[in-house]
Amino acid sequence: MRCLILYIFVAFYKNNLENKIIEPHNSMRIAFFTLGCKLNFAETSMISRKFQEKGFNKVNFNSEADIYVINTCSVTQVADKKCRQIIKKATRKGSKVVVIGCYSQLKPDEIAGIEGVDLVLGTNEKFKVVGHVENLLNGTSEKIISGDINKVQCFDSSFSIFDRTRAFLKIQDGCDYGCSYCTIPFARGKSRNDCITNIINQAEVIAAKGINEVVLTGVNIGDFGHSTNENFFMLIQELNKNKGIERYRISSIEPNLLSDEIIEFIHHSVKFVPHFHIPLQSGSNKILTAMGRRYNRELFSSRILKIKSLMPYSCIGADIIAGFPGESDDDFNDSYSFIESLDLSYLHVFPYSERPGTRAVNFPGKVGPSVKERRCRILSELSDLKRNNFYQKNFGRNEKVIFESGLINGLMTGYTSNYIKVEAPYKKEMIGKMLEVTLLNLSNKGNYTTNNYV
DSSP: OHHHHHHHHHHHHHHHHHHHHHHHHHHOEEEEEEOSOHHHHHHHHHHHHHHHHTTOEEEOTTSOOSEEEEEEOOSSHHHHHHHHHHHHHHHTTTSEEEEEEHHHHHOHHHHHTSTTOOEEEOTTTGGGHHHHHHHHHHTOOOSEEOOOGGGOOOOOOOEEEETTTEEEEEOEEOOSOOOTTOOHHHHHOSOEEOOHHHHHHHHHHHHHTTOOEEEEEOSSGGGTTTTTTOOHHHHHHHHTTOSSOSEEEEOOOOGGGOOHHHHHHHHHOSSBOSEEEOOOBOSOHHHHHHHTOSSOHHHHHHHHHHHHHHOTTOEEEEEEEESOTTOOHHHHHHHHHHHHHSOOSEEEEEEOOOOTTSGGGGOSOOOOHHHHHHHHHHHHHHHHHHHHHHHHHTTTOEEEEEEOSOOBTTEEEEEETTOOEEEEEOOGGGTTOEEEEEOOEEOTTSOEEOSTTO
């Protein structure tokens, strides 16, 4: 009898102990904030799912939480500033604050010096964040856990779902290019990727959730294949066979990696959309050389001409950096004239931002803030003009749109395959479906409007 009582007591104690270990996770609220690129959003989404699998309760970042996880960006000085603002906002809540991402890898001591930050994880550790947070809660964690970025070899698969209509799928990470102004190799390490088989499996998981559009994302996705003896062209051929996804969008690809066979494949593909985002950075060969880019403007121009010869209504965007060291007025004017001559649909314009540790920091011919601001304004005006011309060119055409779940002033919005934004009266049952519309009217916001989506 005593043995039975003792057995029951031990079993009860053991069960109660296990509950004490698990129960805090079930009652613990965790919130996430992501800064920067689509790749960061995909990674945060994967990390948040890992926490929820462990029993943590995910809440909105503006809500009260026990733990705040901030995934940071450090591509410019402005990005660093935004990160610090968000971190300080979180620390004022008096909860545990965990900082991960590119800024954490590049400047861990700077972040750890912010009062109220409890844990800073570098690139090699951010995907182990659940274990590190458990150690933090147990009082056994160091404040900074980082490592040599050159030793980072693992690839962590990730995808995020946007508005239940679009998913960002990470296929590649890191970069071997070493452009003179860029810190990405210092923050994310060498180029590496998932294998095609795993990516196909993830696309099937996304399709099973009813998602119709997948955006392929990474740091340098055209460089896909280094880790697995594959290549980007092989990947898109296999993805094109997936019956569950209606369309794929390529987030960004370097001009020197955008081959004729890729362009021709997209032209013939029903699933891969005619939307290209191709970093240019400058229309001056002198500046491109100083930047350490692996192409000249003639190659870039040939890519635009090739695309437009096959897909005249395709959307093509480009990144431009204004005010790079050594960019004279003549260089800028030369660059502007070249960009103006291209059949581009929009520009993403950035002022040059000096990043510690890059070669460009020591370049002569620094451009003043006011000059950079003026050049950015001129390029932004050119972008608006190109966008308007592109929209007008598409007037009267029929295009397929996937409407998203946002409801603003009784309207829902979505994008055509060639990335034109369309507004329509909100209808819940139409969310996430691919519908053909006619592009006939422009709203005061500059978007096309339609009623014929039923």
